Amino acid sequence: MRGQDIPMPNQTALLPNTVRFRTLLQRSETTRGFALLSPTLLIMTVGILIPIGILVAMSFWTQVGFDFDTTLTTKNYQLAMDRPIYGALLRRSLWMSGMATIATVILSYPMAYFVAFHIHRNKMMWIVLITLPFWTSYLLRVFAWKVVLGYQGVINSALMALGLIDAPLEFLLYSQSAVVITLAHAWAAFAILPMYVSLEKIDKSLLEAATDLGDGPVARFLRITLPLSLPGVISACLLIFIPTTGDYITPTLLGGPDGAMIGNLIQKQFGAVNNWPMGATLSIILILSIGAISLSFMAFANFVRKRIS
Template identity: 70%
Template sequence: MAETSLPKSRTADRPPRASGSRILRLFQRSESARGYLMMGPTLAIMTFGIVVPFVILLVISLWTRQGFGFDTTLTLNNYIRSWNEPIYGSLMLRSFWMSGVATVATVLLCYPMAYFVAFHVHRNKMLWIILMTLPFWTSYLLRVFAWKVILGYEGVINSGLMSVGLIEAPLSFLLYSPTAVIITLAHAWAAFAILPLYVSLEKIDRSLLEAATDLGDGPMARFFRVTLPLSMPGVIAASFLIFIPTTGDYITPALLGGPDGAMIGNLIQLQFGAVNNWPMGATLSIVLMFWIAALALVFLLVTRKVQGRIT
C-alpha cells in the first residue's frame, strides 16, 4: 500500500527569524531606543558609582552601633537621635551659614573677572581664562596650607600690619576661626565659579545691550536690566558648584577652623574614623544630602521668581 505524502507547510521550511535582527530593526526605527542605547554605558556607570553606594549608605544608616560591631537590625534610631541632639543641628546650621557666605563671596569676586574677559577682552580670551585659573592647578591641600601661613599669627597679614604700625598684636580672628574657613573656601573654589559665569556672559547677545543703550539706559541700568538677568544661569550654576561641595568639606575646617570653625563634615569624618560609628556617620551624610537638596530647590525657585520679575 503506497504511502501518501502530506504536503509540507511552507512555514516549516522557512527558518525562524532571529530575534536579534528584530531588535536591531526596533532600534533603527525608534529614536528613543537609540538614545537609551547610547546612554547605556553612562547609566551603568552612574548606577554603580552613585546609586549603589547611596543605597549601601542608606542601609548602613539604619543599623546601630553595638560594642565594637554593628547591629544590622533596621531602625530609625539614628535619625531620631540626629534630630533630637542639639550638636548635630548646630553644626548643620553653621555649615550652611559658612558655605553660604563663601558662595556669595566667591560669586561676587569672580563675576567682575568673568565680565571683564567676556566684554573687554577681544583677543586670546582662552589665554586669559587659563591665566585666571592657573593658581588652581596646584593641590587643594597645598593651597589650604598656604592660607594657613598667610593667616597665621606670624603670617603675612599680621606681620605686614604690625610692621606698618596699624596693630600692636596679631589679629586672633584670622586663623582658627570661621573667617579663615570662609576665606580659604572662597579662594579654593573660585575656579568653579569663573568658568560658568564666563560662559553665561559670553553667550549674551550684544545687540540687546546696544538696544538698551539706544533706549536711553546708562551702564548701570543696562547691567541690571539686561546683563545680570541674562547671566543668571551662570550665577545659579556657579552657586550650586560651590555651595554643594563646600557644605560637606572637612579638610579646610580641620586645618584652619579650630573649635569655632568646625563643620558637619568634620563630625561625619570623625564618626567614620576615630569613633567607628558608621551608622551615625551614614545617617548624618543622608540628612546632609537631604537638606542640601531642599535648600538647592528653594534657591532655584527663588532665583527663577526674581529673574522673572527683573525681566
C-alpha cells in the same frame, strides 16, 4: 541615518520586514550609544549608586562595639534631632558655605564680566589663567592659607615686622572667617566659568538697542546684562554651595573649634568616634539639607527671573 549604523549584512537578511528593519536600525543606534556609555555607567553605578544605597541602609543600623546591629531603626535620626550639637553644626556649615558662596559670586562676577566683554584677544588664555589653580591640589591651597593667616604667618609677621601691630592678630587663624575666605578663594574658578558662559552668550545687539533707546551704562547693565546672566549666577551659586557644605579639610586646618563644620563630625564618626551608622545618618541629613536648600533656591531664583524679565 548615519552610514555607520547600517547593520551587518547577515542581520539584514534575517529581517525582511522593512518596518521592523527600520525600528531595529533606530534601536541599534540607541543600543550602540548605550554600549559605549556602559563602562562609565557601570563604574558610576558600582561607585556611586550602590554605595549611596548602602549608606542609606546603614543610617538605619546601630553600632555595637566593632560590629553593626542591622535591625532597622530610626534611633540615629532621633539622636541627631535631639542632640543640639548636630543641628548647630549643620546650621553653621550651611551658614558658612552660604557666606562663602555669596562672597565668591559677588567677587567673581566682575571678573567673568571683564573676560566676557573686555577681552577680545587671547580669551582662552585668560580662562586658563583663572581656572589653573582650581585644578591643583585643594589640600595645598588650604595649606597655603594656613601659612598666610597663621599665628606667626605671612600677614601677622609682616604687620609686626612693619611695626603696625605689637602682637599677632589672633582672629585670623582658627575662625569662621578664615574658613569662609579660604573656601571663597578655592572655589572662585568654579564660580567664574558658568557666569562667563552666560555673559558670553548675551547678544551684543541688545545692548546697542538699549543704548540707542537712551539707557545709560547702569540702566543697561541692570536691565539687560544682569537679568540675562542670572542663569550663570544661579549655577555658580549651586556649584559652590553644594560641595563646600560638606568640606572638612578647610575647617580642620583653619577652623579651630569655632569653625568646625558638619564634615568634621561625619569624618570623626568614621575615625576616632567609630560610629559608622551615625556617620551615615549625618551624611544623609547633609545630603537632604543641601538638596532642600538648593531646590528652594532654584525655585526662588526662577521666580525672580520670571518677575524681572
